[in-house]
Amino acid sequence: QQQVKQSPQSLIVQKGGISIINCAYENTAFDYFPWYQQFPGKGPALLIAIRPDVSEKKEGRFTISFNKSAKQFSLHIMDSQPGDSATYFCAAPHQGGSNYKLTFGKGTLLTVNP
C-alpha cells in the first residue's frame, strides 16, 4: 500500500508571503505527482502535476519541486493571496495489475491572512 506523508497539517501565511507544503512517498513506480486544491464544500481541483523525470514545474505563482533521490516533492505558492486559502492535497498514483489508484496525503489547511 502506497503511503504519502504530507506536512505541515496546517499553515498560516501573511499575504504576499511564500507557502511551502511538503510530501514524501515510499514507492518509486509512478508516472506523475499531482497537487489538488480544495475549497470548503467543493471537490478537489487539479492544481499542478509533475512527472518524475522533471525537477521543477512552474505555473504562475505555483511551483512543484521534485527530489527523486529523497522521494520528496513540494508545492511552493509565491505571493500568497487570501484567495489561496484552501486545503491542499498531494497525491501519488500507483498501479497493481490492471488496477489504478491515487493515494492522497492527509492534506494541509492553508490560511492566508490579509
Place this chain on the structure above:
Amino acid sequence: DTEVTQTPKHLVMGMTNKKSLKCEQHMGHRAMYWYKQKAKKPPELMFVYSYEKLSINESVPSRFSPECPNSSLLNLHLHALQPEDSALYLCASSQEPSTGVAKNIQYFGAGTRLSVL
C-alpha cells in the same frame, strides 16, 4: 472542458431510504471513480470503473452499489445507510487507467453532501 457534474448537491436520507447519486462527464474519459470524503480528511477511494467495468471495489459495504450505464454516466445506489455514512461523495474521471501522465490525471466533481439521519 474538464467538467464532472454530480447531482444532487445535497441529499438527506433516512436509514431505510433508497437513493441514488449521479455523475456525468463528457470528456470521453474511460475511467470513473467514486470517493468518500469525511470532514478534514483526504478522499478515500471506494470504486473504480474502467471501460464501464468495475475494476476496483475497496471493500465497500454492500449498502453502496455502483453502476456504470455507459461511458459518460456513473451512479451510486444507496440503501439502508448508517449515520456514519454521512460524508461528501465525490466522483472523478480520468482519460484511461494506464501509464502516462495525461491519461491518469483525475478530475473531480463538486460532490454530493450526504446526511443520513
